[in-house]
Amino acid sequence: MAHVSVFCFLASYIVAFGLELSRLLGRSRISRLVMVGFGLAGFVAHTWYLFNRNQQTHLPPLLSSTHDWMLVLAWVLVLFYLFLTLFQTFSKQELAVGVFALPVVLLLVASTYFLSQEPITDLAAEKARHGWGMFHASLLVFGMTAGAAGLVSGVMYLVQHRRLKTRHAEPTGLKMPSLARLAQTNRWSMIVTYFLLTLGFASGAYLGLQPADGESKVGLSDPAVMISIVVWLLFGGLFARLVSSRTPSGRQVAWLTIGGCGFLLVTLLGLQVVTGSIHGAAAGSAAPRVSTPAESAGVRS
Amino acid sequence: MNLQVVYCNHLTTDLALRERLAFSPQQLPDAYAALRAAFPRSEWVVLSTCNRVEVYRAQVDPEPSPSHQDVARFFADFHRVPLTEFFDDLLERTGPDVVRHLFQVASSLDSMVLGEPQIMAQVKDAYSLAQAHAASGPLTNELFQRAFNVAKRVRNETALAEGRVSIASVAVGDVGRRIFERFDDKTVLIIGAGEMATETLRYLKDDGASDILVCNRTLSRAVTLAGEWGGKVRPFDQLDRWLAEADVIVSTTGADPCLVSVERFRAVRSQSGKKPLLILDLGVPRDFAPAAGDLDDNVFLYSIDDLEATCDTNRKLRSKEVDKALVIIEQETEKFMAGLYHRATGPIVKRLREQWRLVVDQETARLFSRLPHLEQADRSEIERSIEQMVNKLLHPPLEALRDEAREGTPHGLMDALRRLFRLND
Incomplete structure (x- = not known):
């Protein structure tokens, strides 16, 4: 288990996704069980990997590196996916959530190959002691998770809407929730995403105002912070449009959700890949050295 | 048997x-x-x-x-x-x-x-x-x-058993339930009072629909249908008003020319707003102009042909499963019959074993009374040998009986055993 790598759980999720797709051709209880098995195996490996990283960096994954942060985001999404899949397996509903959710998970996990594994800054270590850093990072992760859920349900809405409008029979392996349920999920995911991101950015601003070493202080000049503020403002614009429309159709809400959440995910993901860090300007400067597994096992001096 | x-x-x-x-x-x-x-x-x-x-x-x-x-x-x-x-x-x-x-x-x-x-x-x-x-x-x-x-x-x-195969069940289960999460807060308008309306209403009621409006040219039939399903009768000459009020419309009149033209429906939609609306047009010819379904994103118009296509698809999917089902049935039939035949031979096997047991008990008792000096260990050994001998002697006839029982009740062999070993005596 000490040698669990990103590839281990990425491969498990790819197999689970492949099995989800194969169910479009024909359903079988065995293939569903195997699919859930691969999903669970991937999740266990994923959890173990994050635990190992925590042991190596002596920091919670949310505060350690962009690489770990992104894996936590994927981990929360997989948790939701597995919960829904297992719940549906027992209730014999078997909705094709994985067909839409797993690509997002795969994208997030695959993107970690391009992200820095170095701890972000000493900011993390210092502010984590006060809990604000953890609070800030958690809000952003949960906000992004809600955004990803909105993206998934928005796409599901459009697929289901198109099928119903064109009067096609529901494929056996592509059962989806009702339009009413999806529209409700879209609306709520927009609200929750906006609420959590606002709080997340506000707590980030508070952290930025706190006195810290000059080198590690994250300010408005940080391009990552600037882009995040722009994303937040644009998302806020879409949110305002959703709230101000008197009777938006489900399809409009779906497009708004996909636009807003998709833009949010792609921008923040792209930003991290390009800068290599959540707080690009500060990366690397005052980072503590990542300890080796052997060192982690020993007593810290 | x-x-x-x-x-x-x-x-x-x-x-x-x-x-x-x-x-x-x-x-x-x-x-x-x-x-x-x-x-x-x-x-x-x-x-x-x-x-x-x-x-x-x-x-x-x-x-x-x-x-x-x-x-x-x-x-x-x-x-x-x-x-x-x-x-x-x-x-x-x-x-x-x-x-x-x-x-x-x-x-x-x-x-x-x-x-x-x-x-x-x-x-x-x-x-x-x-x-x-x-x-x-x-x-x-x-x-x-x-x-x-x-x-x-x-x-x-x-x-x-997967996939629905009747028009009404597909209309409610495959289409209605994919648009709405529930029907108990929806207004259902039934136009016409024929058999198809009744059947669709049955499925809607099963799914919780309670606010049911019935509109029919012949009032008496509307009253009968509404009475049967706990609905409310509404005058046919105010149809536009009820069309605007409804979330689900089931139309089965088959009027010619069609009952609701695009212009008429546009006026209805401007009155009702853009709320989701499912129209099940089960009339032949159709009651709604086909273009009415394209007026906005939230109108879902299904004709009887659209629903029949889903029924056909589901029927074909079911037919593909017949061979699998037949294999299971064949296995289960064989298993059941084997059990049945085997049980038919049970009483005769039991009697045969009991008879031989009796003989063994009598003979060992006689032997041990003649050889009182035998130790307990020797007696046990003798008993075990005789037991094995009996089992080996009984094995061929019982095996033959078991083999015969795979094909049916072995009346001939059972009769032969009865006569050979005087089991009826």
Whole structure:
């Protein structure tokens, strides 16, 4: 288990996704069980990997590196996916959530190959002691998770809407929730995403105002912070449009959700890949050295 | 052991004749009483539904048992229908074919609508009634219990019961439930009061619809339908108002020219707003102009042809599962018959073993009384040797009996064993 790598759980999720797709051709209880098995195996490996990283960096994954942060985001999404899949397996509903959710998970996990594994800054270590850093990072992760859920349900809405409008029979392996349920999920995911991101950015601003070493202080000049503020403002614009429309159709809400959440995910993901860090300007400067597994096992001096 | 079924169904007989031969729930007590009186050694189960009339019989003794003609005569006497009018339509199956047939019926392979779920409940009810009238027995009990398990296995291991195959069920279950999460907060407008309206309403009520408006040109029919389903009658001349109020519209008038043109519907939508609306246009010709469905994103217009296409797709999907189901039924039939045959040989095997045991006990007692000096260990050894000897001697005849029992009740061999070992004595 000490040698669990990103590839281990990425491969498990790819197999689970492949099995989800194969169910479009024909359903079988065995293939569903195997699919859930691969999903669970991937999740266990994923959890173990994050635990190992925590042991190596002596920091919670949310505060350690962009690489770990992104894996936590994927981990929360997989948790939701597995919960829904297992719940549906027992209730014999078997909705094709994985067909839409797993690509997002795969994208997030695959993107970690391009992200820095170095701890972000000493900011993390210092502010984590006060809990604000953890609070800030958690809000952003949960906000992004809600955004990803909105993206998934928005796409599901459009697929289901198109099928119903064109009067096609529901494929056996592509059962989806009702339009009413999806529209409700879209609306709520927009609200929750906006609420959590606002709080997340506000707590980030508070952290930025706190006195810290000059080198590690994250300010408005940080391009990552600037882009995040722009994303937040644009998302806020879409949110305002959703709230101000008197009777938006489900399809409009779906497009708004996909636009807003998709833009949010792609921008923040792209930003991290390009800068290599959540707080690009500060990366690397005052980072503590990542300890080796052997060192982690020993007593810290 | 002997099994028999005498039956007619939707594949062999027309509805008119089936109706004459069917047993209503009120007639069943008399039917069972007549069967028990005429054939007291047999166990009986009568399965009478709109698609089939089947009389199952099981009997432990091989002879004498009622023939095909005897059961047919019972039908003729009970329903007072001349035998010549239906004898050729009344089929008979015996032995393993009965088991196979019942398994197919219970698994809905023999139903008019392949995979329909009601047949299972009907078979269960039929069996319960037979029990209630003391007409069934251990053999039919085993047969029917196994049939229920087989039907369950077929349902779980194949997709035979998946996908809806009637227009109304597809309309509500496959379309309605994919648009709305629930119907108990929706207003359902029924236009027309025909059979299709009634059937669709049944599914909507099952799914919780409670606010039902009925609009029909003939008021009396609207009142009847509304009364039957707890709906409210609304005047037909204010149709636009009810169209705007509804979340689900079921239209079955088949008016020519069509009842709701695009212009009329546009006016309705401007009144109702852009709320999601499902229109099930089940009239032939159509009641709604097809272009009405394209007015906005939230209108979902389905005609009878659209729904029929889904029914066809689902029927084809079910048909693909038939072969899988038949394999399961074949396995289960073989297993059931093997168990049945094997059990038929049980009493004779038991008697044979008991007889030999008696001989062994007598002879060892005699031997030990003559050799009192034997130690307990020696006695045990002698007893074990004799036991093994008996087992080895009995093995070939019992093995032969077991082999014979795989193909059917081995009456000849059982008779031979009885005579050779004087088991009847």
